[in-house]
Amino acid sequence: YSVGIIGAPFSKGQPRDGVEKGPDLIRAAGLVEKLKAQGCAVKDYGNVTFEEVANDEPIGNVKRPRAVGSANQRLSAAVHAVKNDGHTCVMLGGDHSLAIGSIQGHAAAKKDLSVVWVDAHADINTPLTSPTGNIHGQPMSYLIHELQSKIPVLPNFSWIKPCVSAKDIVYIGLRDVDPEEHHILKLLGIKVYSMTEVDRLGIAKVMEETCDYIFSKVKKPIHLSYDIDALDPSISPATGTPVVGGLTYREGIYITEHICQTGLLSAVDMVEVNPERGRTDDEISSTVNAAVDLIRGCFGKLREG
Numbered sequence: 510y511s512v513g514i515i516g517a518p519f520s521k522g523q524p525r526d527g528v529e530k531g532p533d534l535i536r537a538a539g540l541v542e543k544l545k546a547q548g549c550a551v552k553d554y555g556n557v558t559f560e561e562v563a564n565d566e567p568i569g570n571v572k573r574p575r576a577v578g579s580a581n582q583r584l585s586a587a588v589h590a591v592k593n594d595g596h597t598c599v600m601l602g603g604d605h606s607l608a609i610g611s612i613q614g615h616a617a618a619k620k621d622l623s624v625v626w627v628d629a630h631a632d633i634n635t636p637l638t639s640p641t642g643n644i645h646g647q648p649m650s651y652l653i654h655e656l657q658s659k660i661p662v663l664p665n666f667s668w669i670k671p672c673v674s675a676k677d678i679v680y681i682g683l684r685d686v687d688p689e690e691h692h693i694l695k696l697l698g699i700k701v702y703s704m705t706e707v708d709r710l711g712i713a714k715v716m717e718e719t720c721d722y723i724f725s726k727v728k729k730p731i732h733l734s735y736d737i738d739a740l741d742p743s744i745s746p747a748t749g750t751p752v753v754g755g756l757t758y759r760e761g762i763y764i765t766e767h768i769c770q771t772g773l774l775s776a777v778d779m780v781e782v783n784p785e786r787g788r789t790d791d792e793i794s795s796t797v798n799a800a801v802d803l804i805r806g807c808f809g810k811l812r813e814g
């Protein structure tokens with residue numbers, strides 16, 4: 510596997526400081542060395558630098574739109590470059606608003622994508638449905654063709670081109686979905702494996718069905734967007750919006766092992782690691798180590814050896 514790593518130390522898609530420390534924490538836990546030790550070629554492209562945006566007043570209830578738009582435009586260019594260099598791209602967040610730039614830059618290089626979104630949350634609020642105005646709860650709405658009539662003009666967002674079809678999306682791990690998000694998921698007929706389905710089917714069947722569903726049509730490169738809060742807070746407490754009843758460590762790893770064996774993984778996001786949300790060093794290291802192990806599973810690490 511040839512891996513290109515981008516750090517995106519960005520937090521303005523949500524209100525809590527600390528998530529911008531995620532990239533360097535994940536590196537400090539040995540991600541590059543561990544990927545090399547398992548046979549990957551790894552190039553670390555460093556961290557994207559983001560511009561300071563003054564007077565970034567809310568538009569409607571959308572918070573810090575100018576900073577989020579600008580950051581994602583820069584991230585998009587960085588991801589596009591990594592893909593043009595021929596690597597599988599690993600974007601280390603930072604909050605989940607960064608999926609806007611990550612998926613946009615990926616689509617610029619690869620055209621048709623399938624998106625596997627692993628998260629406690631659907632992150633599919635539009636600016637008009639969001640209960641918080643935090644853009645980390647909205648990234649998918651800016652990217653999906655079928656939702657564009659619902660997206661108002663926002664400063665620094667005009668560069669975004671919708672690039673994902675509803676039929677090419679699979680959610681895994683949902684357990685905290687807003688009513689309006691649920692309506693959107695139903696309206697668009699988006700494939701969802703909530704924690705109920707994970708319990709009912711078991712993770713192996715969920716992944717089998719996910720891959721059958723994605724591959725039922727023409728095989729598209731996979732964009733795996735992994736929010737660390739998909740895992741149960743007993744494993745990954747150091748995150749902005751923890752929700753009980755999450756994926757076990759084993760289920761989380763099984764997802765990445767299974768996606769890896771498709772041979773279609775083309776980009777990965779690993780977001781929402783926030784050390785300031787861990788109450789002890791152990792909580793922080795458990796969260797960071799889980800993020801590292803999930804990424805290793807994407808690139809051939811098998812528990813059998």
Ligand SMILES: N[C@@]1(C(=O)O)CN(C[C@@H]2CCCCN2)C[C@@H]1CCC[B-](O)(O)O
Binds near residue numbers: 628629643736781
């Ligand atoms: N849907 C949300 C949004 O703010 O839009 C509301 N939710 C918090 C709210 C707390 C009270 C019970 C219902 N949920 C967080 C989520 C965004 C998570 C972003 B992610 O990147 O962490 O997934």
Ligand SMILES: [Mn+2]
Binds near residue numbers: 629630738739750
């Ligand atoms: Mn989440």
Ligand SMILES: [Mn+2]
Binds near residue numbers: 605781
């Ligand atoms: Mn998320």
Ligand SMILES: [Mn+2]
Binds near residue numbers: 523748781
């Ligand atoms: Mn979050």
